[in-house]
Amino acid sequence: MKKVCLLYFLLIALFACSEKKTDSISLNGEIKGLGNDTIYLYGSDRMYDRMDTLIVENDKFSTTLSVDTLVSTILLFSDGTEYPLFLDKGHKIQIKGSAAELSSLQISGNAPNKDLTDFNQELKGLGTPSEKALEEKVENFITKHPSSLANIYLLDKYFVQKPQPNLEQIKQLTDRMTGDLKDRPYMETLLKRIEEEEKVDIGKTAPYFRIRNTEGKDINRSDFKDKYLLIQFWASWDTISREKNAMFRRIYKKEQKNKNFALMGISLDLDREKWLEAVKQDTLKWEQTCEYSGWDGDVAKLFSIHTLPANILISPTGKIEGKNLDEKAIEDKLKEIARKEKEK
Incomplete structure (x- = not known):
């Protein structure tokens, strides 16, 4: 009887171990030419918020991971290349490729990895496709694979970024996706962002705002009454913003006496001294303002600013006339404004 009980408990223990193994992920890879290196694996959304390290020896690596559900992760190589990897419990993921083509790996083991591998292989056959051709490929992919987690990666890479x-x-592309995908953290954030940006899209009325300038004085839209107002969003810590300041200096120099046009800077700085120093260094003579709240500033949120640099053109009636205009587009707009004033 004791032997029977012992056997019974051994069987239970073995069964429990096998059950535990099904919750794990077997990850094996061979990338020729990678040699001895380190690959980092990190989550691309809140469903996988940790980082793992994959040790590569003689082009090969192997590890066991555990996740609770299907998650999006990123493989980060030492040369800075990033590649998406989708993980789910119980799967055996196999990665193959070449160090010379890290942006085109062959990954198998579950549907989204295979989907993306097939998509990238098709792209290789296109040579150097145009932006429009790439977008069409992504649209077709999403239509044919409405529930694939690879959709989120492709949507972000080719449309959102x-x-x-x-x-x-x-929005039209997200409508083609299944509800399960829309419930994922990235998609919830994206759809919320679209909803916010639609409120400040071209043709909509600009929201009212109040913000302080370098002298501590409150500035608002009514201070630019009867003028077209070009708002420039920037920050002292953003390299591209600082480079773009040269463009706005040229515009200001040409238009500073234009009674129908005004330029205004809104900084996303946190540190007052660094902001003021940048204003001085870059010779920004037009109205400069800041909330010292970074991305959490009220005005940045009102205008749904998510990237820098950014700019918004507001008409004298308070309508949004343009967004993220380049120098030529701004000059064309100023010529149009001048024509309208002559016709009055």
Whole structure:
């Protein structure tokens, strides 16, 4: 009887161990030419908020991971290349490729990894496709694979990360995805952002705001009554913003006596002294303001500012006339304004 009981408990223990193993992920890879290196694995959304290290020896690496559900992660290589990897419990993930083509790995083991591998292989066959051709490929992929987690990665890479993303186009693509994908943290954030940006889209009325300038004086829209107002969002810590300041200096120099146009800077700085020093160094003579709240500033949120540099053109009636205009577009707009004034 004791032997039977012992056998019974051994079977239970073995079963429990096997059950535990099904919750784990077996990850094996061979990337020729990688040699001895380290790959970092980190989560690309809140569902996987840790980082793991993969040790590569003689081009090969192997590890066991555990996750509770299907998650999006990123492989980060020592040369800075990032590549998406989708993990789910019980799967055996196999990674193959070459160190010379880290942006085109072959990953198998579950549907989203295979989907993305197939997509990238198709892209290789296109040579150097145009931006429009890439977008069409992504649209077709999303339509044919509405529930694939690879959709989120492709949507973000080819549509969301553009300097001026087409919100309507992004919204149409998300409508083709299944509800499960829309419930994921990234998609919830993206859809909320689209909703916020639609409120301040071109043609909409600009929100009222009040913000203090370098002298501590409150500045608001009514201070630029009867003028077209170009608001420039920047920060002393943002390199590209600082480079763009040269463009705004040229515009200000040409238009500082234009009674129908005004320029205003809104900084996303946190430190007053660094902000004022940047204003001085970059010779920003037009109205400069700051809330010292970074991305959490009220005005940045009102105008749904998520990247720097950014700019918004507001008409005398308070309508948003343009967003993220380059120098030529601004000059064209100023010529249009001048024509309108002559016709009055």
